[in-house]
Amino acid sequence: MPIFDQGYQHWKGPLTGHAWRWLVIARNGVKAQLSGKLVRILLFVAWMPALVLVLALVAWGLLEQRAESVLSVLRPILPPNLIQNPQEYRSAVWTIAYSFFFKAELSFSLLLVMIVGPNLISRDLRMNALPLYFSRPLRRSDYFLGKLGIIGFYLAAIAVVPAAVAYLVGVAFSLDMSVIRDTHRLLWGGAAYGLVITVSAGSLMLALSSLTRRSIYVGLAWAGFCFLTMMTSGILTEVRYETDRATTVQEGMDKWLADHPAPAGVELMGSWPRLKSASDLSAAEREKQQKWMQDWRAARRRQQEKAEITKTADIRRDWRPVVSYPSNLDRIGDALLGTDAAWVTIGKAIERPRTTLGPIVAMNIGPHQIPPELTEPGNDRRLAELMVWQFPWGWSAAVLGGLLLLSLLVLTSRVKSLDRLK
Amino acid sequence: MLFRLNNITKTYGRITALRQLSVEVAPGAIGLLGPNGAGKTTLIRTLLGLIGIDSGSGEILGMDIRARQLDIRQAVGFMPEDECLFPAVPGVGFVAYAGELCGMKAGDAMQRAHEVLNYVGLDEARYRPVESYSTGMKQRLKLAAAIVHDPRLLILDEPTNGMDPAGRKEMIELARDLAHGKGMSLIFSSHLLPDVESVCDHVLVLGRGSLLAQGAIKELKQAHPGAFEVRLKGDPAGFLARIRATGGEAKLHADTLLVQLGDGHEPESLWRMAAEAGEQIRYLRPQRSTLEEVFLKAVGEKV
Numbered sequence: 001m002p003i004f005d006q007g008y009q010h011w012k013g014p015l016t017g018h019a020w021r022w023l024v025i026a027r028n029g030v031k032a033q034l035s036g037k038l039v040r041i042l043l044f045v046a047w048m049p050a051l052v053l054v055l056a057l058v059a060w061g062l063l064e065q066r067a068e069s070v071l072s073v074l075r076p077i078l079p080p081n082l083i084q085n086p087q088e089y090r091s092a093v094w095t096i097a098y099s100f101f102f103k104a105e106l107s108f109s110l111l112l113v114m115i116v117g118p119n120l121i122s123r124d125l126r127m128n129a130l131p132l133y134f135s136r137p138l139r140r141s142d143y144f145l146g147k148l149g150i151i152g153f154y155l156a157a158i159a160v161v162p163a164a165v166a167y168l169v170g171v172a173f174s175l176d177m178s179v180i181r182d183t184h185r186l187l188w189g190g191a192a193y194g195l196v197i198t199v200s201a202g203s204l205m206l207a208l209s210s211l212t213r214r215s216i217y218v219g220l221a222w223a224g225f226c227f228l229t230m231m232t233s234g235i236l237t238e239v240r241y242e243t244d245r246a247t248t249v250q251e252g253m254d255k256w257l258a259d260h261p262a263p264a265g266v267e268l269m270g271s272w273p274r275l276k277s278a279s280d281l282s283a284a285e286r287e288k289q290q291k292w293m294q295d296w297r298a299a300r301r302r303q304q305e306k307a308e309i310t311k312t313a314d315i316r317r318d319w320r321p322v323v324s325y326p327s328n329l330d331r332i333g334d335a336l337l338g339t340d341a342a343w344v345t346i347g348k349a350i351e352r353p354r355t356t357l358g359p360i361v362a363m364n365i366g367p368h369q370i371p372p373e374l375t376e377p378g379n380d381r382r383l384a385e386l387m388v389w390q391f392p393w394g395w396s397a398a399v400l401g402g403l404l405l406l407s408l409l410v411l412t413s414r415v416k417s418l419d420r421l422k
Numbered sequence: 423m424l425f426r427l428n429n430i431t432k433t434y435g436r437i438t439a440l441r442q443l444s445v446e447v448a449p450g451a452i453g454l455l456g457p458n459g460a461g462k463t464t465l466i467r468t469l470l471g472l473i474g475i476d477s478g479s480g481e482i483l484g485m486d487i488r489a490r491q492l493d494i495r496q497a498v499g500f501m502p503e504d505e506c507l508f509p510a511v512p513g514v515g516f517v518a519y520a521g522e523l524c525g526m527k528a529g530d531a532m533q534r535a536h537e538v539l540n541y542v543g544l545d546e547a548r549y550r551p552v553e554s555y556s557t558g559m560k561q562r563l564k565l566a567a568a569i570v571h572d573p574r575l576l577i578l579d580e581p582t583n584g585m586d587p588a589g590r591k592e593m594i595e596l597a598r599d600l601a602h603g604k605g606m607s608l609i610f611s612s613h614l615l616p617d618v619e620s621v622c623d624h625v626l627v628l629g630r631g632s633l634l635a636q637g638a639i640k641e642l643k644q645a646h647p648g649a650f651e652v653r654l655k656g657d658p659a660g661f662l663a664r665i666r667a668t669g670g671e672a673k674l675h676a677d678t679l680l681v682q683l684g685d686g687h688e689p690e691s692l693w694r695m696a697a698e699a700g701e702q703i704r705y706l707r708p709q710r711s712t713l714e715e716v717f718l719k720a721v722g723e724k725v
Contacts, residue, residue, distance in 0.1 A: 017525070
């Protein structure tokens with residue numbers, strides 16, 4: 001018993017406005033989640049890519065200042081153009097560095113959401129906390145925003161804030177304020193991408209969390225959703241690619257065989273040649289057989305190259321990557337950061353010397369002995385097509401928008417106001 | 423005026439929870455009575471601005487129930503009937519969180535949480551996770567969370583549910599102190615009529631979404647003219663015969679006779695009739711309605 005019991009006292013202190021009540025939910029949720037050891041460990045590990053990003057930006061800043069220590073390391077790795085005019089490629093290199101950083105952080109983000117998110121609503125449902133929330137001066141939107149804010153905090157902590165800090169360090173090491181003019185897009189693009197991941201992954205996780213009172217099922221559903229959509233997309237894409245490639249090569253070879261009938265020393269099994277024994281052939285037939293086989297191999301290689309070109313053209317219309325949830329987020333990230341254009345810039349730096357090199361090599365070693373990669377026409381987009389999703393980013397925006405609407409629908413139907421019968 | 427409702431109707435599909443309910447209630451301690459499905463919870467939610475009504479209008483603490491819902495919830499404290507807790511917090515964190523949700527700054531909310539927990543009598547237990555609390559402790563905790571922001575009106579929905587007799591008594595004392603000692607208006611919804619009678623001055627009786635009775639408990643429990651409770655020493659047969667002979671009525675209820683005198687007869691006639699029957703009156707008291715009788719009469723059941 002207290003020595004002096006004051007009893008109940010009235011309270012006349014200041015109150016905050018309604019607009020920021022959601023912050024109370026977010027702040028308390030963040031504090032509660034931080035007490036988990038797993039969350040703290042994951043936060044620590046998720047900051048590692050930021051260190052690599054900082055190192056990359058610092059190295060580039062020192063390269064621009066012609067620091068010999070950095071030059072000696074980078075000269076054997078990078079194309080000569082980049083070494084000679086680093087300022088010209090600054091924007092592209094920074095963008096690519098940020099792109100890799102955000103790709104790594106996307107994986108960490110999805111993992112962090114899986115650890116932080118499942119409890120957010122399911123535990124409130126289990127403990128029947130909703131009447132406590134909604135009988136206070138709170139709107140349902142405050143509740144959702146507060147819960148989303150918890151996820152937003154952690155995603156900002158591992159992606160947006162480290163990206164901003166790395167940017168400041170990069171600017172500091174460049175000793176050139178024009179770097180801000182060249183790269184400011186990465187700051188707002190990164191922040192916007194962080195917001196996209198937060199809203200999309202956060203609302204989806206909250207919707208899943210509102211479907212059951214058992215958090216473990218929510219975590220499993222989230223992992224299953226991310227992993228299965230990624231697997232399905234990968235399988236569909238590969239199956240389609242292999243089928244198209246085989247069809248293109250088959251059609252091309254059928255046509256070639258119609259124009260170039262097999263000589264006496266070659267027997268065809270479908271479009272595959274089988275050589276007859278040399279002892280059964282005359283010298284002239286053997287020579288014809290060898291010549292025809294060389295032509296057949298060359299034709300097949302051409303058809304395979306043609307299939308690759310067709311694939312490159314088709315990847316801009318291929319919907320299969322859209323099935324993967326992480327790929328959609330990744331695609332939006334590429335669009336916001338301008339990764340495609342950055343790879344094209346680097347592509348030019350690599351392709352142009354190569355196409356220039358081809359004729360020089362031909363003069364020295366003869367045209368028939370040049371490696372095929374030196375004879376192909378220059379393609380500035382080759383790297384971009386290899387490194388960046390090529391389907392329209394609008395498809396991903398539509399998929400993510402649809403998932404957001406679905407999540408909001410689930411949330412509003414599962415987290416009801418108290419305007420209902422008991 | 424504590425609250426005023428005009429022709430409020432609220433339906434859930436084909437179920438009418440409130441049927442053109444009109445009521446005016448002055449500040450004080452109000453008991454809310456009614457059988458299950460009478461519309462008590464819907465009325466409470468209407469007062470809290472938690473539900474959209476189909477028609478009608480009203481105001482609570484001078485605020486329109488349609489237009490100023492958040493302001494109403496700011497000024498009202500609510501202790502729900504259900505077992506509901508903010509998860510994974512100690513008791514003091516629970517109450518402070520409730521205060522912060524009402525707009526208190528974190529430091530103020532924590533200080534105030536300790537004050538109200540002292541008041542409701544949760545001592546060292548306030549540092550334990552709320553999941554480990556007994557039913558009685560949870561009820562006290564919910565009361566503390568409901569009063570942490572010092573509401574002008576406190577709504578308690580079945581506050582003594584699941585509590586042992588000692589805890590129930592303490593809860594009633596707290597409610598009575600808040601209503602009568604601290605100037606807080608109170609709406610006390612309970613099935614336990616003695617609890618309501620202990621705490622409240624006024625009652626509202628609801629049934630099928632309509633107001634069946636309303637008034638001060640003292641007035642509702644009026645004395646019945648010419649009606650008395652009588653206990654005799656011996657066999658009451660002769661006494662009963664004389665009562666009936668004078669146009670009165672009497673019936674035996676346990677060991678007590680409930681007597682209604684005939685027209686024109688004074689209470690003194692009871693002594694005379696007992697003497698004539700050779701009996702002694704050992705107990706005589708004017709008959710008054712209990713709150714239970716008032717309630718049952720209002721909802722249309724016989725005593």
